[in-house]
Amino acid sequence: MFSTFTHPALILIAGALILPFVRGPLRRPYLFLVPLLSMAAVVANSSLTGQHGLVQFLDWQLVFGRVDRLSTIFALIMGLMAIIGTLYGLHVDNAKEHMAAWFYVAGSLGTIYSGDYLSLFLFWEMMAFASTFLIWFRRGKGSLAAGYRYLLIHTIGGIILLAGIMLRYQAVGDIAFNLLDVKHPELYTWLIMIGFGLNAAIVPLHSWLPDAYSEASFNGSVFMCAFTTKTAVYVLARGFAGFDILVLLGVVMALYGVIYAVMENDIRKLLAWSIVSQVGYMVAGIGIGSEMAINGASAHAVAHILYKGLLFMGTGSVLYMTGKTKFTELGGLYKKMPATMICTVVGCLSISGVPLFAAFVSKGMIVGAGFESHLNWAAWLLMFGATGTFMYNGLKLPYFLFFGDNNCSNETWAKAADPPWNMQMAMSTGAILCIVVGSVPALLYALLPYPVDYHPYGGYHIAETLQIIGFASLAFFMLKKYLVPEDKICLDMDWLYRKAGSSFLWIAKNPIQWFDTAWGEAYRVVGLGSLMTTARFWSWFDWHGIDGVVDGLARSVRAIGDRVRTLQSGQIQYTIYFAATFAAIVLIAYVFLQLS
Amino acid sequence: MNKLIDYLRERLPNVVWTCYGILALVLAYSLVVDTSHAHTWVEKHIPFFWSFFGFGAAAAVIGFARWYGHSGIMTRPDYYDQDAECNGTCATTKSSGEHA
Numbered sequence: 001m002f003s004t005f006t007h008p009a010l011i012l013i014a015g016a017l018i019l020p021f022v023r024g025p026l027r028r029p030y031l032f033l034v035p036l037l038s039m040a041a042v043v044a045n046s047s048l049t050g051q052h053g054l055v056q057f058l059d060w061q062l063v064f065g066r067v068d069r070l071s072t073i074f075a076l077i078m079g080l081m082a083i084i085g086t087l088y089g090l091h092v093d094n095a096k097e098h099m100a101a102w103f104y105v106a107g108s109l110g111t112i113y114s115g116d117y118l119s120l121f122l123f124w125e126m127m128a129f130a131s132t133f134l135i136w137f138r139r140g141k142g143s144l145a146a147g148y149r150y151l152l153i154h155t156i157g158g159i160i161l162l163a164g165i166m167l168r169y170q171a172v173g174d175i176a177f178n179l180l181d182v183k184h185p186e187l188y189t190w191l192i193m194i195g196f197g198l199n200a201a202i203v204p205l206h207s208w209l210p211d212a213y214s215e216a217s218f219n220g221s222v223f224m225c226a227f228t229t230k231t232a233v234y235v236l237a238r239g240f241a242g243f244d245i246l247v248l249l250g251v252v253m254a255l256y257g258v259i260y261a262v263m264e265n266d267i268r269k270l271l272a273w274s275i276v277s278q279v280g281y282m283v284a285g286i287g288i289g290s291e292m293a294i295n296g297a298s299a300h301a302v303a304h305i306l307y308k309g310l311l312f313m314g315t316g317s318v319l320y321m322t323g324k325t326k327f328t329e330l331g332g333l334y335k336k337m338p339a340t341m342i343c344t345v346v347g348c349l350s351i352s353g354v355p356l357f358a359a360f361v362s363k364g365m366i367v368g369a370g371f372e373s374h375l376n377w378a379a380w381l382l383m384f385g386a387t388g389t390f391m392y393n394g395l396k397l398p399y400f401l402f403f404g405d406n407n408c409s410n411e412t413w414a415k416a417a418d419p420p421w422n423m424q425m426a427m428s429t430g431a432i433l434c435i436v437v438g439s440v441p442a443l444l445y446a447l448l449p450y451p452v453d454y455h456p457y458g459g460y461h462i463a464e465t466l467q468i469i470g471f472a473s474l475a476f477f478m479l480k481k482y483l484v485p486e487d488k489i490c491l492d493m494d495w496l497y498r499k500a501g502s503s504f505l506w507i508a509k510n511p512i513q514w515f516d517t518a519w520g521e522a523y524r525v526v527g528l529g530s531l532m533t534t535a536r537f538w539s540w541f542d543w544h545g546i547d548g549v550v551d552g553l554a555r556s557v558r559a560i561g562d563r564v565r566t567l568q569s570g571q572i573q574y575t576i577y578f579a580a581t582f583a584a585i586v587l588i589a590y591v592f593l594q595l596s
Numbered sequence: 597m598n599k600l601i602d603y604l605r606e607r608l609p610n611v612v613w614t615c616y617g618i619l620a621l622v623l624a625y626s627l628v629v630d631t632s633h634a635h636t637w638v639e640k641h642i643p644f645f646w647s648f649f650g651f652g653a654a655a656a657v658i659g660f661a662r663w664y665g666h667s668g669i670m671t672r673p674d675y676y677d678q679d680a681e682c683n684g685t686c687a688t689t690k691s692s693g694e695h696a
Contacts, residue, residue, distance in 0.1 A: 371635035468650035475654035
């Protein structure tokens, strides 16, 4: 279909702009067709290599189509997720939601194919702004504020990234986006890393993620869970492979996300914390930087998009059907939502790294790369985090949502049911792909950036995994009374800026407002009175002083004028008379003065 | 599916004993598996190492999360609502209808 490079982002953007005009029975086929065409472009591009879509802009060479194995694997999974996500929300009538989602995916694909910082930044910001609308479109109690917080944080991140790009351009003189010199980092290296890292939800720049994803619309979060963080993983893998600090940051993310997910009462926020944790594995893999680690990070990104999308579809179905997202308001739903339960459990098994499911073939590559690079501390802590992941996502989520105590109100229970056909079809597709990737890993490994020498289905790896899963399950059922969800929220680092924002408002509304009011009153009483007195004085002075002098002069001039006017009768003889008299007076005066 | 789950729930003791049996099989398998691919000394020389690791890590995560949560990190759900009421967004959010 496409013999040369065709940018899939253009197809999505054009599709989004035309969408409002496609109505009625054509709407749903059109919704399905556009991401399908975009995916076809990605597949066609995968047969190409090198740089395409070159545009000369001022002194800069923009590269809109850098195609290699790294960009191709990320573009393929993004294109696939756009199809699944659109299918999941196919019944949503609001065209603006689909437009926002497509612009968001276009931003992600544009970033992935960018070979220079300028076009990358353009698409990067497109992602941030488009995804904000996916939060606002929920129109929930907290969505508006969460969307503004999300936009604010990403704007700050964008400014930091832009500062890094400009400093780098000043230092290096080009805008090509390639691997940075991570062994000798400059200020711009750190700034660009922070800009990318904010989107990857690197702790402590992560709080926007659970805040925003739990407030997004039921289908908006399906898109959001896939694109922002994994696009950031891509750019980190492209620009920062082997940057040591990322190992530490990745491990911190992996553990931090686990602890908060264990405490969490909101099912979608639990999954958002899970993203922080799972992206931590990818960031750590990028920090390790070996071929096996980059392969592991890429493979885990693909697996993660599949199972996390599936999990957000499952919990999104619960939200869509019941309107609830808290464990303390749900429970026992296997009776009412069996299809949702099966698909969600597949997602839970996949993220837990159970044999035959997705993460089993990807997570082990990163941990193995850690051991092989002699970063044992990191590998052990990642294994520790993996056990925690199984506990909160493989056990806590399905147990308390589908099997535990039924906390549903009568109204919630009455509303609970499996969702519409398109949502079930999207979930089923996600579930099948999770099993395919986990069962036939060669399909995934063939797409990875480097040749793969990793065999997940060795006896030792299976024995190791089964022991961890089995005995972590034992610990869970022995200690689950300590895991019963409570109707509480967990304070995180967003407390700092939320409280800072509240403090700023308080300062604006109290001391500053008081001072402004007092100043206004003081001005009214003191300033205005003094001003009026002064004005009255100057009015009097003007009237009696300046006007007196001026008016006096004017009156004098007028009187003289009157006199002069009487002299000017218009008859020549009188004029001659007065002129001669005046000349005589002057002459006499002169003579007199000469004589005296 | 529902019938299968209900069937198993009605026979919970049998399910539990079956799980214990599976755990025993896993332990037995770990004794005979080739450990030459293990990365570290402890994996090769401590029997049932990953079983201890799995149980210990899960217990540690549960214990730490509970301690951390109840040390003040977990708080009432309306903790930030008072702030929201003050920043002028409530009027907008309350007036608009929420949809999932």
